[in-house]
Amino acid sequence: MRHTSxxxxxxxxxxxxxxxxxxxxxxxILYHLLGEPKRFNQLKRTFPELSHRMLxxxxxELENDGIISRKVYPEIPPKVEYSLTDLxxxxxxxxxxxxxxxxxxxxxxxxxxxxQSDKS
Amino acid sequence: MRHTSxxxxxxxxxxxxxxxxxxxxxxxILYHLLGEPKRFNQLKRTFPELSHRMLxxxxxELENDGIISRKVYPEIPPKVEYSLTDLxxxxxxxxxxxxxxxxxxxxxxxxxxxxQSDKS
DNA sequence: CTGGATCCAGCCTGATACTG
DNA sequence: CAGTATCAGGCTGGATCCAG
Numbered sequence: 001m002r003h004t005s006x007x008x009x010x011x012x013x014x015x016x017x018x019x020x021x022x023x024x025x026x027x028x029i030l031y032h033l034l035g036e037p038k039r040f041n042q043l044k045r046t047f048p049e050l051s052h053r054m055l056x057x058x059x060x061e062l063e064n065d066g067i068i069s070r071k072v073y074p075e076i077p078p079k080v081e082y083s084l085t086d087l088x089x090x091x092x093x094x095x096x097x098x099x100x101x102x103x104x105x106x107x108x109x110x111x112x113x114x115x116q117s118d119k120s
Numbered sequence: 121m122r123h124t125s126x127x128x129x130x131x132x133x134x135x136x137x138x139x140x141x142x143x144x145x146x147x148x149i150l151y152h153l154l155g156e157p158k159r160f161n162q163l164k165r166t167f168p169e170l171s172h173r174m175l176x177x178x179x180x181e182l183e184n185d186g187i188i189s190r191k192v193y194p195e196i197p198p199k200v201e202y203s204l205t206d207l208x209x210x211x212x213x214x215x216x217x218x219x220x221x222x223x224x225x226x227x228x229x230x231x232x233x234x235x236q237s238d239k240s
Numbered sequence: 241c242t243g244g245a246t247c248c249a250g251c252c253t254g255a256t257a258c259t260g
Numbered sequence: 261c262a263g264t265a266t267c268a269g270g271c272t273g274g275a276t277c278c279a280g
Contacts, residue, residue, distance in 0.1 A: 013222030018147040027138040040262055051254055066229050077261040087228050094217040101214055102133030108207050109186050160242055171274055197241040
């Protein structure tokens, strides 16, 4: 939306794309949704550092942008599943490409970090 | 594919990647550096919405992350050129892929924005 | 031209409490 | 379980000034 003057047509598309997914959490969320649909708490557990509120917001935004879809099961207790839309699934090559780059990045910068995903 | 293990530690790489480039401006800057090296003001003019301060910061961060390199010409007035490093250039497929997605995104969301402007 | 430092308003975020 | 509302505090980014 806040898409204003730019240096030409070329930047437009990537800017639009970045506007939607250029966010660490969004990217990671989308990445984790590449597989099967996930429930809210499932995602929440996946990202301990991501607060409840933020996760909610990110999911909302992604949903509004048509990248993920939210399926509510009218049950008690509530059950909601998030999955990629067709549009979201189109991001798969990009995300995987980014992951590949991430590997290179860590290699080349000799990042001596451990890939522990559990920080709970 | 290992689509079943997206919950695991594999997220590390994409997380690392997103941590570095998951920023609208960084992405756009990198995109525009895919071509020839650019000077500071050149970039600044390219992104009117991006403030002097932010551009400086983003460039610094990208530089520190080894994605772009900064070449200073010891002249008066100063001249500095920014270009992609080898690592940064590895992002090209990802960025282009993202751009392609951006096209789809705009199409599918029926974004009625006009991306035809002049190319400078 | 490039870019650092400072000030300050505004947004954003996490925590918490509450609803269905 | 899933999600919203509220609020205080921190962080961020823009504007500005200064420097090489």
